[in-house]
Amino acid sequence: MPLVEPMFERKDSVWIVNELAKRLGHGNKIPVASIEEHVEKRLVPAGLSIAKLRELQGISLQDGKSPYAPAGQREFEFRTDSGKVELFSEQIDDNDFPPVPAYRPAPEAPAGYLRLVYGRAPVHSFSRTQNNIWLHHEMPENPLWLNDQVAAKSGLKDGDRVMLVNQDGVKSRNSTVLKVTPGIRADTVFLAHGYGAMNPELSVARGQGIDDQGLITRFAVDPETGATGMRTSFVKVIKI
Amino acid sequence: MTQYGMIIDLEKCIGCHACAVACKAEWEVPADQGRNWVKRLGPSMTPEGLAFTYYPGLCNHCDHPACVGACPAEPVPMEFKDPKSGQRKTLEVAATWKDPFDGTVQIDKKRCLGCGACAEACPYGARYVNPELGEDGKADKCNFCVERRAAGLDPACVQTCLAGARTFGDLDDPGSEAAKYVKKGAIRLESEAVQIGPNVFYYGKKRDLTLLASICAPKTMPQASLRRVLLARLCKAAVKGTKTRSLLDLLG
Numbered sequence: 001m002p003l004v005e006p007m008f009e010r011k012d013s014v015w016i017v018n019e020l021a022k023r024l025g026h027g028n029k030i031p032v033a034s035i036e037e038h039v040e041k042r043l044v045p046a047g048l049s050i051a052k053l054r055e056l057q058g059i060s061l062q063d064g065k066s067p068y069a070p071a072g073q074r075e076f077e078f079r080t081d082s083g084k085v086e087l088f089s090e091q092i093d094d095n096d097f098p099p100v101p102a103y104r105p106a107p108e109a110p111a112g113y114l115r116l117v118y119g120r121a122p123v124h125s126f127s128r129t130q131n132n133i134w135l136h137h138e139m140p141e142n143p144l145w146l147n148d149q150v151a152a153k154s155g156l157k158d159g160d161r162v163m164l165v166n167q168d169g170v171k172s173r174n175s176t177v178l179k180v181t182p183g184i185r186a187d188t189v190f191l192a193h194g195y196g197a198m199n200p201e202l203s204v205a206r207g208q209g210i211d212d213q214g215l216i217t218r219f220a221v222d223p224e225t226g227a228t229g230m231r232t233s234f235v236k237v238i239k240i
Numbered sequence: 241m242t243q244y245g246m247i248i249d250l251e252k253c254i255g256c257h258a259c260a261v262a263c264k265a266e267w268e269v270p271a272d273q274g275r276n277w278v279k280r281l282g283p284s285m286t287p288e289g290l291a292f293t294y295y296p297g298l299c300n301h302c303d304h305p306a307c308v309g310a311c312p313a314e315p316v317p318m319e320f321k322d323p324k325s326g327q328r329k330t331l332e333v334a335a336t337w338k339d340p341f342d343g344t345v346q347i348d349k350k351r352c353l354g355c356g357a358c359a360e361a362c363p364y365g366a367r368y369v370n371p372e373l374g375e376d377g378k379a380d381k382c383n384f385c386v387e388r389r390a391a392g393l394d395p396a397c398v399q400t401c402l403a404g405a406r407t408f409g410d411l412d413d414p415g416s417e418a419a420k421y422v423k424k425g426a427i428r429l430e431s432e433a434v435q436i437g438p439n440v441f442y443y444g445k446k447r448d449l450t451l452l453a454s455i456c457a458p459k460t461m462p463q464a465s466l467r468r469v470l471l472a473r474l475c476k477a478a479v480k481g482t483k484t485r486s487l488l489d490l491l492g
Binding site: 123136137139182 | 255256260261264278284292
């Protein structure tokens with residue numbers, strides 16, 4: 001039941017991947033034969049099917065009310081007791097969860113280790129632009145940010161080549177350049193995410209910079225929201 | 241008179257490097273070179289506090305360009321025309337010159353010897369030799385997108401800047417947006433030893449400008465590489481000599 005019929009020779013993603021698989025000799029490994037089968041499989045955990053969706057004409061969050069009405073005519077209400085955004089939720093309180101998210105102190109870094117945090121560089125979009133040769137040259141590796149006072153105590157200097165090893169003994173495959181700055185707290189180091197690709201087909205990006213993900217061997221799940229925290233690994237800086 | 245220049249508003253720049261990539265795409269600059277560039281500065285402590293900014297650099301189209309005088313190519317007469325007044329002027333110029341009417345510094349790639357003397361003479365590192373051009377390479381640098389402007393377009397870096405951080409315009413026209421930025425405190429990257437009148441200006445917080453100037457204002461003028469200039473001249477003479485000799489050979 002597509003809203004818009006595909007134009008020209010456009011094929012869906014499952015068709016494209018399956019045809020590639022067949023022609024590359026992997027036809028026996030195809031998990032779903034069509035986009036419809038793919039969607040059916042994904043609907044099963046929700047107790048739905050394409051037929052049921054057709055019957056219901058979609059998934060309705062609140063019967064008879066469109067959340068997409070123009071501003072001012074919006075009848076949509078949140079499904080809270082007050083119908084509004086609630087900072088303190090009695091519904092959650094009644095279910096024996098803290099009605100306001102409770103702060104729990106995060107485990108601190110063991111002695112000699114620093115918390116590894118990661119973030120984006122505006123040059124790249126995640127790791128998918130890493131192999132673009134222009135963007136690569138704009139920022140060929142991801143410098144490791146280290147607090148200046150910690151660096152001075154550890155005998156590390158701006159521009160040093162460094163590697164990282166985490167609390168579980170996992171070592172970074174590559175090295176990077178050290179950036180010493182007063183702009184980061186003393187118990188933390190920072191890396192831009194998306195570097196240190198392993199795939200040899202990524203001829204530009206492969207082996208450039210440190211892969212933060214490889215060092216994140218522990219993560220934490222917030223018991224109230226289910227959100228995953230991944231700035232939870234600790235590393236030591238090794239000068240090379 | 242007109243003096244074209246550029247203003248970089250560091251309050252708006254987000255450090256995405258799109259200007260540098262747009263320039264490479266527009267002018268087929270090798271990936272490891274640049275007519276312009278972005279350097280990421282800080283966070284570093286300055287007397288005004290912690291600063292964190294960028295250095296989007298390009299040719300400054302200086303009032304007194306060090307590169308122009310370094311060109312060893314044989315000067316030829318060239319006629320310039322003022323698009324405003326229609327006035328004409330003929331100057332003897334080498335393969336690079338400062339336009340007397342719009343203040344931009346330009347290169348004639350056809351006559352460039354590719355010796356790199358101009359690149360060495362620039363204290364800002366704004367020129368490079370593109371090895372993919374000509375037999376021995378050709379000097380290349382920002383020309384304020386003279387070809388695009390002739391077609392009524394903005395320079396590629398200005399057009400692509402998603403933050404609107406780049407303003408191109410006539411610094412000599414007090415009504416231009418560029419001149420207004422200078423009036424409200426945009427700075428040139430100069431030092432005691434380097435005062436050649438760069439026409440790219442930077443606007444931003446005091447602490448960011450302090451950091452920018454402390455790291456990116458050149459501290460010394462490059463010593464003109466006489467050896468390189470002489471070599472380029474000798475090479476040229478040798479080429480001429482070869483031509484003459486082969487003619488003589490033909491004559492038997």
